[in-house]
Amino acid sequence: AMEDVSAKFVSQKISRTRWRPLPAAALQPPDLFATGSWDNEDNRVSIWSAGDLGNAGLNGEYHGEPHLLCDIQHNGDVMDMQFLDQERIVVASSTGTVTIFRHHQNNQTLSANHRWEKAHYHVDQDTSCGGAACTGVVCNNPEIVTVGEDGRINLFRADQRDAVRTIDNADSSTLHAVTFLRTTEILTVNSIGQLKIWDLRQQRNEPSQIFSLAGDRVPLHCVDRHPNQQHIVATGGQDGMLSIWDIRQGTMPVSLLNAHEAEMWEVHFHPSDPDHLFTCSEDGSLWHWDTSTNVSEKPSFLHQGGRSTAYLSHSTINQSVVSAWLSNDPTKDRMEITNLIPNQTLSVNSLDVLGPCLVYGTDAEAIYVNRQLFA
């Protein structure tokens, strides 16, 4: 319910929000998250505590609004960021630089731990002019993959000074996002509606597979992979469309689902409950896509006032498969989708889900924490 959401106005436009990963076998909900800002004269990377656990109520819920633990100046817009481990965050900058920041928990400070200056850059015919925005980063400790407006793919190791592998001109258009498909394979999306698989073991500087949207080549802005069924991939496009792809077959998306009215900036499967998926958009909405239960037996928690709830039928092309994301039985297969933020006007740039918790940040300079997603 809305009452479980706490908001804080932070006097900076938020481009990214990320929960700190939980240690293995942790039972508590996540308590710390990081944010990055954009379009400020002075941009910052900040670490927040989600709220006070201590004096809380009976069932160990958090109370109060998020409060700032520490922050550090960041050169350029924060374009993307990702926790490498419990202490280190990798941040992609609009200047093309990639920085690892370390969060020192004993004295609550942040410091730059390692930096790859101009990991992404444009080269003019004669002179090298400025960096190119690094648009996406993904980590699989100790490996870090970054992509950028320069169409370049970099593979770094957290402990090595130089890039392990660089694919120059990997893409002729802007690469908008990257994620790991498997340990050695990555997925990228670009500004001409293509989803590509790259096998980093191969020395060829070419993708091993290219998928693309039919018709107008609508740019893709975000990508996520199903945590358990690796062949299921979700992407979000400039027109707000959610595409579900089965990368084992075909070159086109299995289904196209429409909810947002403008750019979809992020898409995330719930990491431990992947029947749920979350997307946010420039249009100021954040949708919760739920394929977990049959609609007829649905508990009523999603029907509360103020929310708009709709049912969508898959327009599926493919048969087969156990996953609700790919199946196409029109009687059973209905997805419930809910906008978690009615009446927001400015863009929701980022979201992250972990356990029962959701955190998101907006261009209205506010961060929101929802601690009871599945209440």
Added chain:
Amino acid sequence: MDEPDTEPPLVVVPGADPSARQLCFAWGPAEVLVCETLFDRAGGSRSRCWHCYPLLTGSVAGTGQGAPSSSQVFVVRRDQDIYIQTLRKLFNESHGIFMGLQRSEEELAGKSRKAQLVQVSKNYRSVIRACMEDMHEAAVATQDPALQGQYSTQVSILSAMELIWNLCEILFVEAATAGPLLLRLLDWVRLHVCDVDSMVREVLSSESPSKHKLFWNVVDVFVLQGRMDEARHLLSKEASANPTSMNMYKILDDLMKKMPVPSVGNTQTLTELELKWQHWHEECQRYLQDGTFASNPHMESICKILLGDEDAILEKKELMTTWYHFLVTRLLYSHPTVKPMELRFYAQSSMDLFLGGESSPEPLDLILMAAFEFEIHQVIKECSIVLSNWWFVAHLTDLLDHCKLLQSHNLYFGSNMREFLLLEYASGLFSHHSLWQLGVDYFDHCPEYGRVYLELHIERIPLSTEQKALKVLRICEQRQMHEQVRSICKIMAMKALRNNRLGSALSWSIRAKDAAFATLISDRFLKDYCERGCFSDLDLIDNLGPSMLLSDRLTFLGKYREFHRLYGEKRFPEAARLLLTLMTAHIAPCSFWMTLLTDALPLLEQKEVIFSAEQTYELMRCLEDLTAGNPDKQKFQDDDVETTKVEMLRLALARNLARVIVKEGTVEGS
């Protein structure tokens, strides 16, 4: 017609010295650029040689020999508060309230609409209050005395804004009627006169409050603010400590308890209230006259206050601190059923009495006075002059406009006041490197000039990353601002082109449907191909899809690449047919025909005959058209390589024709 009746405030530009040099300036949308010229003050300069230097020099200039090293360009901003970090919370949160108000349903009738508007007003005030608290915390936390001073100033400005807003809410938005009006004004005074809170705390926390030297001050404060229960509670402490005057206390306590007050719930009529009140007033009068309290000056004075004795109330001037507190106290004890339109008389006389000619009213006093006089336009005008931001007047005016209180007033410069102030505020937001996004929605709700303002401002947003460009583009596309869409895409395409990112450049021009630019980029691709002999950015060209139709050159690029693909896949007849079509259907530019004909060479040399007789004739005609119709005929004859190429082509075509005649003859003959 409104004429400015005050001198505009003087802005001192620190670092500039107008006494030494003449300043020049240029207007920007929300800023003014000021710089020192090389003319000295007198005009007739002795150092004439400087006149030949450019008059406008940036702060980095000064390399020229005679140029003064102090040459600087100053940016003078009008809406300074926009740049205060803590206030960004105010701007952002109130933006949400503003948008809610614009969306709110005007159809809601009477009471519920009013309740809705009052709620909106309260929301605005709570944002001001939250901001004030943040600012206060910041002031306490900082070590820097200068910064501390700045924060404290902001706190007092915010507190004044909230004070004014609250009064406007009572008088204009809620439009409280006689009875409830007084209760609202009492709340207003209690909320804003908080200097006494610490005194109250000190007395209440002392060991025996009734012995405290400020005890009676606190009792008086409670009485002056109409906080009867608290006053009686304190008095009871004194009573138990002083059993001898128990009787006196009981009488005063009884009077205070019985005092009739207007009720919110409308359970009694005003006439009933007035009757009760008259009765109670007479009772107080009796006790005062028969000297019941004569032995205790404190209690006697309280009784006089209850009777609305102006002198007795004015004696407590120090405890009230402001004339408007005096006004409300006076109303409470003399005119509890005051009507809104009577307020102006009491307000004016209260201010005169309170200030007593010792000091003249401050701007804040004048604003509040204008509110009590229901001069809404005067309130807004004074606030515009005094406050250092447009936020306050813009939002207040918008709210009052939604209350339908401003409709008759049109300004001589075009739009109405609401729109004028919103435009000013939004322009300020647009001059900020980060808050510009908020400005968009304000412009959207200015029906007359909003669109034009948005068009002018949006073009000035620096497009530092593609992501930001996409956001700006989305704003323009949603509003069908085609000109701006084109311009943004062109800027981005140009940037990409300069960075040699042909693929990105092409997708930007496809987005803008900019055929001319798509042609330009296609030419770059073709040029690259001619130079290198292979295509760059195949991933893009192979996936042009329907966007290929945007420009003829792009179509050619796509088709030409398709030819290469067919050739690579050894689908020769299809490749040959396509190649020929490119020329005969005039898809290929003439400048590229030679390349295409050269591409035909290997097809002509294949073991299999690929071009039919008819196709071969067409190829020959193409070649002849090219060599004959080319204005650079000379070039072909002079250039050995070209001549050889043409000769080789002619030979190959002739041989192919021979082979095909034989082949076709054989096929037909059999």
